[in-house]
Amino acid sequence: MSIEPRTLKGFRDFLPEEARRRQFVISVLRNIFESFDFAPLETPALEYEEILTGKYGEEGDKLMYRFEDNGGRRVALRYDQTVPLARVIAQYQHQLPMPFKRYQIQNVWRAENTQKGRFREFLQCDADIIGSTSTRADVQIISVAAAGLKALGFENFRVLINDRSIFEGLSKGTIIAIDKLKKIGREGVIQELVSKEGYNEQEAEQTLSRIENATAPTRLQEIFENLNLIGKETVPYIFSPTLARGLEYYTGLIFEIEVEGYTAGSVCGGGRYDDLIGMFSKEAIPAVGFSYGFDRLLEAMEVLGITPQLPPMIDILVTVFSEDLASSSVSFASRLREQGFRVEVYLDEANLDKQIKYAVKKGVPYLAIIGPDEAHSDMVTIKTLATGEQARLSQNEATEFLLGNIQKENS
Amino acid sequence: MSIEPRTLKGFRDFLPEEARRRQFVISVLRNIFESFDFAPLETPALEYEEILTGKYGEEGDKLMYRFEDNGGRRVALRYDQTVPLARVIAQYQHQLPMPFKRYQIQNVWRAENTQKGRFREFLQCDADIIGSTSTRADVQIISVAAAGLKALGFENFRVLINDRSIFEGLSKGTIIAIDKLKKIGREGVIQELVSKEGYNEQEAEQTLSRIENATAPTRLQEIFENLNLIGKETVPYIFSPTLARGLEYYTGLIFEIEVEGYTAGSVCGGGRYDDLIGMFSKEAIPAVGFSYGFDRLLEAMEVLGITPQLPPMIDILVTVFSEDLASSSVSFASRLREQGFRVEVYLDEANLDKQIKYAVKKGVPYLAIIGPDEAHSDMVTIKTLATGEQARLSQNEATEFLLGNIQKENS
Numbered sequence: 001m002s003i004e005p006r007t008l009k010g011f012r013d014f015l016p017e018e019a020r021r022r023q024f025v026i027s028v029l030r031n032i033f034e035s036f037d038f039a040p041l042e043t044p045a046l047e048y049e050e051i052l053t054g055k056y057g058e059e060g061d062k063l064m065y066r067f068e069d070n071g072g073r074r075v076a077l078r079y080d081q082t083v084p085l086a087r088v089i090a091q092y093q094h095q096l097p098m099p100f101k102r103y104q105i106q107n108v109w110r111a112e113n114t115q116k117g118r119f120r121e122f123l124q125c126d127a128d129i130i131g132s133t134s135t136r137a138d139v140q141i142i143s144v145a146a147a148g149l150k151a152l153g154f155e156n157f158r159v160l161i162n163d164r165s166i167f168e169g170l171s172k173g174t175i176i177a178i179d180k181l182k183k184i185g186r187e188g189v190i191q192e193l194v195s196k197e198g199y200n201e202q203e204a205e206q207t208l209s210r211i212e213n214a215t216a217p218t219r220l221q222e223i224f225e226n227l228n229l230i231g232k233e234t235v236p237y238i239f240s241p242t243l244a245r246g247l248e249y250y251t252g253l254i255f256e257i258e259v260e261g262y263t264a265g266s267v268c269g270g271g272r273y274d275d276l277i278g279m280f281s282k283e284a285i286p287a288v289g290f291s292y293g294f295d296r297l298l299e300a301m302e303v304l305g306i307t308p309q310l311p312p313m314i315d316i317l318v319t320v321f322s323e324d325l326a327s328s329s330v331s332f333a334s335r336l337r338e339q340g341f342r343v344e345v346y347l348d349e350a351n352l353d354k355q356i357k358y359a360v361k362k363g364v365p366y367l368a369i370i371g372p373d374e375a376h377s378d379m380v381t382i383k384t385l386a387t388g389e390q391a392r393l394s395q396n397e398a399t400e401f402l403l404g405n406i407q408k409e410n411s
Numbered sequence: 412m413s414i415e416p417r418t419l420k421g422f423r424d425f426l427p428e429e430a431r432r433r434q435f436v437i438s439v440l441r442n443i444f445e446s447f448d449f450a451p452l453e454t455p456a457l458e459y460e461e462i463l464t465g466k467y468g469e470e471g472d473k474l475m476y477r478f479e480d481n482g483g484r485r486v487a488l489r490y491d492q493t494v495p496l497a498r499v500i501a502q503y504q505h506q507l508p509m510p511f512k513r514y515q516i517q518n519v520w521r522a523e524n525t526q527k528g529r530f531r532e533f534l535q536c537d538a539d540i541i542g543s544t545s546t547r548a549d550v551q552i553i554s555v556a557a558a559g560l561k562a563l564g565f566e567n568f569r570v571l572i573n574d575r576s577i578f579e580g581l582s583k584g585t586i587i588a589i590d591k592l593k594k595i596g597r598e599g600v601i602q603e604l605v606s607k608e609g610y611n612e613q614e615a616e617q618t619l620s621r622i623e624n625a626t627a628p629t630r631l632q633e634i635f636e637n638l639n640l641i642g643k644e645t646v647p648y649i650f651s652p653t654l655a656r657g658l659e660y661y662t663g664l665i666f667e668i669e670v671e672g673y674t675a676g677s678v679c680g681g682g683r684y685d686d687l688i689g690m691f692s693k694e695a696i697p698a699v700g701f702s703y704g705f706d707r708l709l710e711a712m713e714v715l716g717i718t719p720q721l722p723p724m725i726d727i728l729v730t731v732f733s734e735d736l737a738s739s740s741v742s743f744a745s746r747l748r749e750q751g752f753r754v755e756v757y758l759d760e761a762n763l764d765k766q767i768k769y770a771v772k773k774g775v776p777y778l779a780i781i782g783p784d785e786a787h788s789d790m791v792t793i794k795t796l797a798t799g800e801q802a803r804l805s806q807n808e809a810t811e812f813l814l815g816n817i818q819k820e821n822s
Contacts, residue, residue, distance in 0.1 A: 006498075027438075
């Protein structure tokens, strides 16, 4: 009996076109991270279970992939990139430069409910600055987050910025209710404060108003001043006093980025979390960072029509006239490769029409045709697919022609 | 009680320097694969257990990470990239162009004995052509393997090539013994044939000699002819009739690449395997491919002293004189970033000496210093660290100066 070929629910194969697009987005973000001097870090897929459990609340422990390995060790699959980062900081403390600026782009695994369109394996893209309390670190984190979006072609987005200290003195329930403002509206928030948190109408209204009209704390003002120097063109931000980012571990700055025209949620979120990184060591180590939602980024690009049109992988398809002439095609292809061209030799046996269709489908710009006439005189016919023009040239002339045209296109 | 920060045996953290080097090697290989028209494929880390078990022999089933997920499904971690490829071919047969040329660069997990210096999580880099029986496919696979090594800076290597048909009529034990020739020598092979396979001295000697002096089968000769056209400079190969590549699933061409000066083993191996890909479908689907040993590649580069010296991630460090002048540094840095420079603003509070040392340690070529004098006159002092030269310039002049010099360096 043959085994049914299938993937697990919530897991995805990325076939070439999608894999290339994802790689492209990753390389754009990688470039931006590195241009701001963030260095890559990679951690293992598997960790000792005790490293991960108890760090993400009950929900996290439930959704984590955990098992016993062949050696009887309790292990768990990476659930996010922040806890492994905290472990790395503690483990290599004396080797790492401080402040430590790292980015990390790896998959994480969560046994999420797939009914909600969630994935069980998905890519996270994080950038964090560890070991600095400076507002310049906060400013830089916001700047790099915005720069990544610009580099991907997003033009209209805004960074919503707040500071956790805005909520000082308020109960968790109150913060959770206020955080829902965008989703459920003012009336909704007030109702929730009354029904769940024991406020009366007036108190609820006053509390919400007080937050809505709060002024930014001093530290945030300093951040805003620096962001203004960088310019609103570069980092379009607004102060958003009702932004709470759930009940996460943030201790100061919090921010989210919303993309105009994409309503499924923020594509990026982060903030300062000065108490979390120290979990594996004795001292608290300040930290500020953010994470792009990679799948959301791709979805937003799709929605806005800015998904990159990737160029064809190859410049030239060398056709094969017949098996006995194939070697001429192979050697001409090799010659082109030595010139730095990206070249494919047609692999199957097929008539020229089929080979041309193959090139057109792949978007290959040039065809090199070596039939019996060409083969016997060391010539080659070059066909420009966009115009249909073709010319029979010596192999030298053909190489010159392609060098001229393909460099022109790439520059 | 605090949790000890540690990684599992056989698993590795890649700190920035190493992670950058690995990324660099990956990007070089990715480029080569794509320039030969191989497209990326990614498959999930977890598969249904039944997809993977029984495909790698007893040893494989034993070393595989397998467990029951939260939904009671038996799952297993990716063990290699060939079985998932076979599943993909069967699952998306009608969506995929044939021949299907894909490369795949992902981690695999094996509960190997770490005593032997083996890793339990390691990167595989595969390239395969599915659906073509043409010798051009074989030639291309060998060519791309060699091109990848050249691109990484390997100059002296050779491709050992053989065809499985050489061993026709010989027992498995005989093939295994002959495959050890390089390791245990002629005498060793003959002894093993006598002691384990029931040959007498003379028969053993004759069998070994027959293989050593075998002529290449017709199909291999055709491959060699094409490789000769490409040139031994480009693909330095030799016919190696005693090469067997263990008892793997190969059905025709087999090859390995040895690097001169690196004796720990071949850095690359592959061949034709026409029966394997069909395991999830009714029809056999021909295939030829290879895999680089990524860790071995890095090790060989280290041994040969060709490990790439990666350029500094940033062009310019903008120093910070004091907290009250920091905003001038932040805004000048932002201006430089808009010009496309890769820029870091110093984050801590520190004296200029410490900031210069930081730049030197990181290999940053230029320092932009904004002290009180500069700040009050919109000037900046640019220091070239290689020469120690410095000049106080207007911000415009400074930008021009850096544009001239940094572009010069990169071109």
